[in-house]
Amino acid sequence: MKIKDKILIIEDEPNIGHFISATLNTSGYDAMIAHSGEEALALFDAADPAIILLDIMLPGIDGFEVCRRIRAVNTQIGIIMLSARTQEMDKVT
Numbered sequence: 001m002k003i004k005d006k007i008l009i010i011e012d013e014p015n016i017g018h019f020i021s022a023t024l025n026t027s028g029y030d031a032m033i034a035h036s037g038e039e040a041l042a043l044f045d046a047a048d049p050a051i052i053l054l055d056i057m058l059p060g061i062d063g064f065e066v067c068r069r070i071r072a073v074n075t076q077i078g079i080i081m082l083s084a085r086t087q088e089m090d091k092v093t
Helices: 014-026 037-047 063-073 088-092
Strands: 006-010 030-034 051-055 078-082
Touching: 006 014, 006 037, 014 030, 030 037, 037 063, 051 063, 063 078
Parallel strands: 006 030, 006 051, 051 078
Antiparallel strands: none
């Protein structure tokens, strides 16, 4: 039996998070959803995902801070930032 790669989805919009999760689970991944920065950090510690899909605009701790905290303990994990922001400075950050 092959161990499924774990993917942590950090998305505060339930419809978007569930759509991404369902698509990844159907493709053979073990997708988990966190709806806030605080929930994401707790789930990251508990689940040890292989990759993270991270929304920037989250309630509480925003995606940039979640990324900083994860990078402080794991510099190797892949993080894909998701955003509806269009400002050039947001993209650079």
